[in-house]
Amino acid sequence: MRINGQLTGKVGTNTTKFDNAFLLIWLVFIATFPFVMDYLHLAPPGTQQSAIGHAYNLSIYKYNPSENIWIFPKVYFLVFTSLILFLYVLTYKQFKNTFVYLLAAYAALALLSSIMSGDSLQYVLLGGEGRGDGLLYTAGLLLLAIFSYTVYIVHGKKALIYFYYALSFSAILEALVAILEHAGFDPIKFSSFSGLPIGTIGNSGMLASLLMVAVFAAIALVAQKERGIGMWYSLLALVVISSGLGCAANRSSIGGLLIGLFALNIADMLFNKSKRFVFGSAVAVIALLLAPYVLPNNTGVSKTYTNPTTLKTRLLIWQISIEAIRKTPGQPFIGAGPDGLKLSIIKRDLLNLLLKEYKLEYGWKEDPELDTSINIDRTGMPLKSYALPIKFPRSKSVRFMQVTLDKAHNLFLGRAVNYGLVSAFIWLLLYLVPMRTFFSFGKAHDALLLSGSSALLALFVYYLFWFPAPQVEPIHVSLLSLLWGAKDSLISTKAKG
Numbered sequence: 307m308r309i310n311g312q313l314t315g316k317v318g319t320n321t322t323k324f325d326n327a328f329l330l331i332w333l334v335f336i337a338t339f340p341f342v343m344d345y346l347h348l349a350p351p352g353t354q355q356s357a358i359g360h361a362y363n364l365s366i367y368k369y370n371p372s373e374n375i376w377i378f379p380k381v382y383f384l385v386f387t388s389l390i391l392f393l394y395v396l397t398y399k400q401f402k403n404t405f406v407y408l409l410a411a412y413a414a415l416a417l418l419s420s421i422m423s424g425d426s427l428q429y430v431l432l433g434g435e436g437r438g439d440g441l442l443y444t445a446g447l448l449l450l451a452i453f454s455y456t457v458y459i460v461h462g463k464k465a466l467i468y469f470y471y472a473l474s475f476s477a478i479l480e481a482l483v484a485i486l487e488h489a490g491f492d493p494i495k496f497s498s499f500s501g502l503p504i505g506t507i508g509n510s511g512m513l514a515s516l517l518m519v520a521v522f523a524a525i526a527l528v529a530q531k532e533r534g535i536g537m538w539y540s541l542l543a544l545v546v547i548s549s550g551l552g553c554a555a556n557r558s559s560i561g562g563l564l565i566g567l568f569a570l571n572i573a574d575m576l577f578n579k580s581k582r583f584v585f586g587s588a589v590a591v592i593a594l595l596l597a598p599y600v601l602p603n604n605t606g607v608s609k610t611y612t613n614p615t616t617l618k619t620r621l622l623i624w625q626i627s628i629e630a631i632r633k634t635p636g637q638p639f640i641g642a643g644p645d646g647l648k649l650s651i652i653k654r655d656l657l658n659l660l661l662k663e664y665k666l667e668y669g670w671k672e673d674p675e676l677d678t679s680i681n682i683d684r685t686g687m688p689l690k691s692y693a694l695p696i697k698f699p700r701s702k703s704v705r706f707m708q709v710t711l712d713k714a715h716n717l718f719l720g721r722a723v724n725y726g727l728v729s730a731f732i733w734l735l736l737y738l739v740p741m742r743t744f745f746s747f748g749k750a751h752d753a754l755l756l757s758g759s760s761a762l763l764a765l766f767v768y769y770l771f772w773f774p775a776p777q778v779e780p781i782h783v784s785l786l787s788l789l790w791g792a793k794d795s796l797i798s799t800k801a802k803g
Contacts, residue, residue: 325460328394329468332457335387336472339780340480340516341506342383344375345494376508377438377776384780385442388449395449395456405455405790408732409448415639415729416444422636423643426688434645434712435690438776441644447783454784458791466754466788470523473781474543477520480505481550484513485597488553490604501607503554507777514556515768516778518563519761519785520547522570525586526757541589548590552597557616558771559764560594566764567591573745574756582753615666620715620771622663626656627714631722638727646724648690648712657694660711664696672700680704717769737766740789743796758789 321329400406420430420441433440457465484503486493494506502510524547527540551559567587574580630650634642642650651660661674677697693706714720722730744759765782774782 321461328391328453329457329461329465331387332391332453333468333472335383335391336469336781336784337476339380339383340476340777342379343506343508344379347375372436372508373432373438376506377436378432380780381438381443381446381776384450384776385446388446388453391453392449395453398456398460400456400459403455403794405736405787405794406452408736409451412725412729412732413444413448415641415732416441416644416725418639419636419641419646419725419729420643422640423646423649425643425645425649429645429690430643434648437645437712439644439774443776444644447780450780451783451787454787455791458788459795462795463752463754463792466758466792467527469784469788470526470754473520473523474527474540474547477517477523477547477550478543480507480513481517481547484517484550484553485546485601488598488605489602501605503550509775509777510554511556511558511772512775512778514551514554514559515765515772516781517547517551517554518559518764518768519782521551521563521590522566522757522761522764524548525567525570525583525590526753528586528589529582529753529757531582544586544589545593548593549597549601552594553601555598558768562764562767563594564591565767566760569745569763570756570760573760583757619663619666622659622666623711623713623715624719626651626659626663626711627716627719627723629656629659630654631719631727634723636726638722641721641723641725641729644724645690645712647714647720648709650723651709651711652689652692657709660709661696663711664707670698672698674698677704713773715771715773717772717774720773736786736790737762740786740793741766743793744789755789755792758785758792761785762789 423430429435429440431440431442432438433443461468483493483505487503487505503513504510505513505516507513507516521544524540524544528537528544530540531537532540551563567583567590571581571583571587574583627647630642630647631637633654633656634640634646634650650656657676661676664670665674674696675698677695680695691708693708695704695706697704714723718730718734721733741759741762744755762785765785
């Protein structure tokens with residue numbers, strides 16, 4: 307209950323209509339957020355010069371940037387909803403806790419790094435081209451995190467159950483779209499669909515991370531062993547979502563899922579002497595593995611999981627990111643800003659490393675070099691739009707390419723590049739602390755919390771090879787925040803005896 311805005315008594319009891327109304331707003335947000343996009347192409351197309359055009363003032367063309375279609379609608383929806391939800395948080399004044407302190411410290415580091423970056427206000431507020439993850443998005447994400455934390459403090463496990471249902475409902479629809487795209491039919495009808503399923507997310511890897519978390523939500527609901535329609539819904543959700551994940555064919559998500567499922571079952575067997583997750587895990591893995599072969603594949607794309615090129619390029623990207631961190635003035639507290647990696651590559655003499663990554667990524671047969679003999683008039687041209695003259699000594703050919711690498715493909719390296727090493731350490735704590743809590747308390751936790759912790763572990767593995775994106779990270783951070791709320795509630799309950 308509330309006394310003068312403060313929470314007292316047992317978590318999840320004596321909630322009011324006011325509490326339930328904001329819980330409903332939040333659940334509607336979770337269920338609908340992945341589907342918010344510019345279906346009607348209302349945003350005007352952008353104009354862009356090709357790489358050669360930047361060099362020689364040629365070839366200006368129009369295009370529909372991904373941030374207009376997939377990202378900005380979601381960012382604006384996030385910010386609008388988060389501001390409403392934060393009004394609820396203000397009534398409780400639950401700010402004196404480690405979770406909020408960590409988020410506030412991260413917000414301060416992001417703001418300071420953005421101010422010091424020297425980047426344009428557009429990129430500071432809206433993020434790099436095609437990304438949408440600037441300060442506007444960051445503000446919405448952190449406000450949502452604080453609300454999600456508070457909603458567990460107020461509603462207890464009921465909030466987590468409802469979150470799983472809202473997420474699984476959303477993921478069923480996304481998985482069905484993915485399965486249709488895998489069969490060669492694109493129900494969304496957007497030009498960026500080119501083979502691997504993208505759902506309403508815009509990228510197969512990001513879609514896979516949403517479905518990966520939803521698999522754990524479905525397994526948790528199956529493990530509740532409800533009778534009747536609840537059990538049938540949970541099983542249907544598990545099969546459909548796992549099949550959609552199999553069609554998305556993202557190695558990082560599948561690796562995270564398998565590691566998370568292994569940890570989930572081992573922890574449950576050791577701590578609770580139970581095998582309640584074995585059936586759900588088996589259904590998920592079977593559906594995941596069979597889907598790409600049983601379901602029709604008319605995309606013309608067959609992705610292999612054994613291609614070593616991706617890992618090699620990741621290693622080079624991490625090397626570039628580490629060099630960018632090392633050379634950024636103000637570290638460990640100040641990074642290079644929201645679009646920091648691209649800025650750092652240009653400003654910190656990392657172009658030769660970039661060419662090595664390009665060679666792997668594009669399969670060039672000979673070593674590229676920067677052609678310093680070509681003088682390009684860059685008067686009035688933004689720094690990040692520079693076209694690089696690249697020569698190939700053996701074939702004596704030259705091509706022009708812009709700096710396209712802008713993400714570290716690792717959440718923690720990315721945070722360190724953009725907002726400093728301390729900010730990366732904050733996110734490491736945000737992930738590790740609840741996982742340590744729930745994997746050590748054992749019997750104190752039911753299927754809901756153990757499944758959530760395993761999903762967090764799967765996300766941790768995924769984010770070692772991927773970067774956070776506005777299309778899916780708010781869902782991930784909502785789960786993270788719920789688990790922090792559960793951790794603090796559990797510790798508080800134990801302290802009171």
